[in-house]
Amino acid sequence: MALPPLTRRNSDLPLAKDPTSRFLMWLTALMVYLAALALAGALLVSDMTRRWDSGLAGGLTVQIMPLPDSAHAAPLEERTEAALTVLRSTPGIATASVLSSGDVGRLLEPWLGKEAADPLLPMPRLIDVMTNGPVDTAALSARLTSAAPGATLDDHAVWLADLRRFAGAMHLAALGIVALIGGAGVMAVIFAVRSGLAIHRHVVELLHLMGATDRYVARQFESHVIGLTLRGGMTGLLLAAGTLGGIGHAAAGLHASLLPDLTTSPWWAVAALAAVPLAACLLAALTARWTVLRTLESMP
Amino acid sequence: MIRFENVGLRYGTGPEVLRDISFTLPPGSFHFMTGASGAGKSSLLKLMYLALRPSRGLVTLFGKDMARVKRTDLPALRRQIGVVFQDFALLDHLSALDNVALPLRMGGARESDVVEHCTEILRWVGLGNHLNSLPSTLSGGQQQRVAIARAVINRPRLLLADEPTGNVDDGIGMRLLYLFEELHKLGTTVVIASHNEALIRRFEHPRLMLENGRLHVLPAHASRWA
Numbered sequence: 001m002a003l004p005p006l007t008r009r010n011s012d013l014p015l016a017k018d019p020t021s022r023f024l025m026w027l028t029a030l031m032v033y034l035a036a037l038a039l040a041g042a043l044l045v046s047d048m049t050r051r052w053d054s055g056l057a058g059g060l061t062v063q064i065m066p067l068p069d070s071a072h073a074a075p076l077e078e079r080t081e082a083a084l085t086v087l088r089s090t091p092g093i094a095t096a097s098v099l100s101s102g103d104v105g106r107l108l109e110p111w112l113g114k115e116a117a118d119p120l121l122p123m124p125r126l127i128d129v130m131t132n133g134p135v136d137t138a139a140l141s142a143r144l145t146s147a148a149p150g151a152t153l154d155d156h157a158v159w160l161a162d163l164r165r166f167a168g169a170m171h172l173a174a175l176g177i178v179a180l181i182g183g184a185g186v187m188a189v190i191f192a193v194r195s196g197l198a199i200h201r202h203v204v205e206l207l208h209l210m211g212a213t214d215r216y217v218a219r220q221f222e223s224h225v226i227g228l229t230l231r232g233g234m235t236g237l238l239l240a241a242g243t244l245g246g247i248g249h250a251a252a253g254l255h256a257s258l259l260p261d262l263t264t265s266p267w268w269a270v271a272a273l274a275a276v277p278l279a280a281c282l283l284a285a286l287t288a289r290w291t292v293l294r295t296l297e298s299m300p
Numbered sequence: 301m302i303r304f305e306n307v308g309l310r311y312g313t314g315p316e317v318l319r320d321i322s323f324t325l326p327p328g329s330f331h332f333m334t335g336a337s338g339a340g341k342s343s344l345l346k347l348m349y350l351a352l353r354p355s356r357g358l359v360t361l362f363g364k365d366m367a368r369v370k371r372t373d374l375p376a377l378r379r380q381i382g383v384v385f386q387d388f389a390l391l392d393h394l395s396a397l398d399n400v401a402l403p404l405r406m407g408g409a410r411e412s413d414v415v416e417h418c419t420e421i422l423r424w425v426g427l428g429n430h431l432n433s434l435p436s437t438l439s440g441g442q443q444q445r446v447a448i449a450r451a452v453i454n455r456p457r458l459l460l461a462d463e464p465t466g467n468v469d470d471g472i473g474m475r476l477l478y479l480f481e482e483l484h485k486l487g488t489t490v491v492i493a494s495h496n497e498a499l500i501r502r503f504e505h506p507r508l509m510l511e512n513g514r515l516h517v518l519p520a521h522a523s524r525w526a
Contacts (some may be wrong), residue, residue, distance in 0.1 A: 012402060014393040206389050209351055210450075211379030212406045213372075297371075300353065 012207060013200050013217075015224040020192040024225070025232040027188050028280055032236030033243075035181045036276045040244050042174030043269045049167040056156040060129040060137070062087065062096075065150040066122045079148035080125045086147045090140055092133035099126040182283060189229075189287040193221055197295050208299065218292035225288040226281055233277025240273070301327040301458060301489045302348060307357030309343055316355070317343050319513045325491065327457075330484045332500050333493040335510030341493040342386065344510065345460050348491065349383045350374060362457065379407055382456035382488075384464045388447040390435040396422060396446045397431045403454040421449045425479070441468040448476060452483055459483060461492045465499055473499050 015021065064079050074082075080098060087096035099107075104123050112121075141153040197204060204217055302325040309318040318340045325331060335341050346352040347359060350366065359366040362377065369377065382403075390399050400418040409417075422431055425445040427438075435443050448464060459480065465473035477492075477499060484490045491508070494500055500507070507518040 012391065012394070012405075014391075017393075203391060205351075206391075207402070207406070208375070209349060209378060209383065210403050210406060211375045211377075211381075213375045216375075216406055300351070300371075 011220050011224065012212075013196070013203055013220045013224075015196050015200070015220065018192075018196055018199060020195045021224075021228060024188060024192045025228045025235075028185065028229045028232030028277075028284070029236040029239070031181045031185050032233045032277050032280050033239045035178050035280070036237055036240035036273050037243065038174045038177040038181075039276060040240070040269075040273060042171050043272065045167050045170040047266070047269065049163055052163060053160060056160055058131055059156065060093075060131065060135070061154045061156070062127040062129060062144060063152050063154065064125040064127070064148055065152070066124060067150045074149075076125055079150060080127070083127060083144055083148040083151050086140075086143050087127065087129055090135065090143075092131050092135040093129055094132035095130045096127055099128055182280075185280060185283060186287045189225060189284045190291050193225070193288050193291040194295065196221060196224075197292065204296070205299065208296075214293050214296040217296060218289045221288045221292045222285045225284045229281045229284040230277065233280045237274065237277050240276075301325050301329070301362065303358070303360040304347075305358040305360075307347065307354045307359060309340075309347060309352065310355045317513055318347075318354075318515075321357070321515045323508065323515060323517050325489060327489055328484070328487050330481070330490045330503075330505045331492070331508050332503070332505055333491055333508040333510065334495070334497075334500065339510040340513050341510055342462055344508075344515070345383075345462050345491070345493055348458070349381050349460050350378055375406075379403065379454060380457045382451035382454060382459045384444075384447050384451045384459075384461035386462040386466065388435070388443045390443055390446055390450075392435055395432045395434060396427060396438065396449075399435065399446055400450045400453050402450060407454065417453060418449075421453055422446070425449050441472055444468055445472075445476070448479065452479070452488075455483075455486070456488060458489045459491070461490075461494075463494055464492060465494060465496050470499065474502070477503065 062083055064076060064083055066076055084096055084098065087093055101123060104126055107126070108123075137153060137155045144151045144153055207217055302323075304321045304323050307318060307321040308316045309321075310316045321344065333341050333344065343352070347354055348361070350361070353366070362380065364377070391402075394402075397415070397418045400422060401414045404414045404417065419428075419431060422428060425448060427433075427442060427445055427449070430438060430442060433442075435446065438446065444464065444466075445468075448461070451459060451461070461480070464476055464480075468476065473496065480490050480492060481503070504520045506520045509516045509518055
């Protein structure tokens with residue numbers, strides 16, 4: 001009795017049996033893993049910078065330090081009131097409010113831990129200032145120091161500039177890492193495809209003689225490479241997700257609010273990470289097509 | 301259909317294996333090609349199915365000068381040629397049906413048509429029970445029939461066969477030659493290279509006889525006594 005005809009289509013080239021197949025899949029997994037970690041690092045730095053930037057821009061902080069008795073200065077509370085008076089009389093300043101000792105404790109928590117709320121610690125007074133116009137910070141600083149000894153004015157500009165520079169460097173580094181990984185991936189695909197063409201040269205020649213176009217042959221390699229890189233890419237992404245989850249868990253255990261929260265990443269950051277294997281897959285497919293077409297040009 | 305003018309062929313820097321080959325095959329003709337081993341039958345067929353380019357001379361196929369045809373135009377020309385290779389050239393990892401389906405798929409045929417036509421032709425060559433069989437599980441004769449089915453599935457304008465009856469007994473050999481005759485009656489130009497004098501003599505067709513790299517065209521009546 002005749003068997004029903006085949007309905008499933010096999011590739012004309014037996015590429016799945018090539019030894020390069022497994023190598024390319026695991027190489028893609030490793031590359032996607034590294035690229036996803038680099039991208040996640042860049043995204044976290046970017047998110048951290050954005051949050052700090054938006055939190056600090058348009059604001060000033062006045063810090064009034066406790067002074068030793070030998071300094072013969074007015075008590076801390078009096079100096080704080082004097083600083084508030086100076087601030088509220090300065091044009092361009094919208095609000096000036098003293099942070100509670102609880103708020104100060106929370107700010108210092110990344111460095112001092114939960115003990116930052118200890119009332120016995122000599123904590124400075126912090127005044128959070130919001131501006132609604134240009135402020136001459138140099139003149140204001142001089143007036144504050146005069147009215148309230150031990151007071152210092154921080155306009156965050158220097159710190160924010162450093163932070164932005166750091167974030168930019170991190171972005172460049174991540175971009176460089178991803179570019180290097182992409183370059184290595186392209187070379188791996190070129191090697192794998194050229195090996196495949198060399199191994200199956202007689203089949204490719206036969207297909208040509210039967211009327212196959214170079215594009216037809218290239219599609220066989222593309223499909224093969226897409227399958228491998230997609231599987232490898234998803235494996236790499238899962239490994240990266242596990243690693244990031246582990247780091248996030250460890251960071252949460254530190255109770256350090258300075259570190260970014262990995263569990264509350266915005267949707268676009270998650271989408272960007274999920275796109276890494278797809279990008280790898282697309283790059284591999286284009287590389288495979290280009291390599292096959294270039295190589296076949298030399299065939300009759 | 302095919303015109304060769306003073307064609308010569310050499311491999312690399314070696315001597316010419318084909319010399320001053322000139323002949324014309326009109327559309328719808330049927331020729332046998334004969335000659336001793338090493339006479340150049342396979343080389344001449346390779347020139348016809350565009351696997352090789354001549355070292356000199358002019359090859360015209362389907363009215364086109366092959367020296368002027370761009371590489372990108374070759375696949376369309378090759379799809380009009382059916383070839384039965386001497387070693388069958390079946391793809392070992394593909395089933396009989398998938399092997400036969402190659403020319404159709406390359407031409408972009410619909411998958412439902414591919415399966416239907418390939419099933420039909422494999423039944424016609426007596427392999428209806430082997431649609432899913434891999435070539436390695438088929439006998440030499442069965443593999444040859446798969447190769448022939450693949451060569452004719454596309455209804456080629458030109459059918460070239462290199463020793464198509466070499467691995468089958470005379471009964472199946474006759475059946476295959478009758479199959480080629482049927483295609484010839486449908487308008488296909490056929491060239492069959494064969495050693496099998498007994499089979500060739502049963503058909504009234506002209507002969508391309510290769511001798512020491514040179515070609516002699518014998519008309520049908522003389523062909524019987526060559």
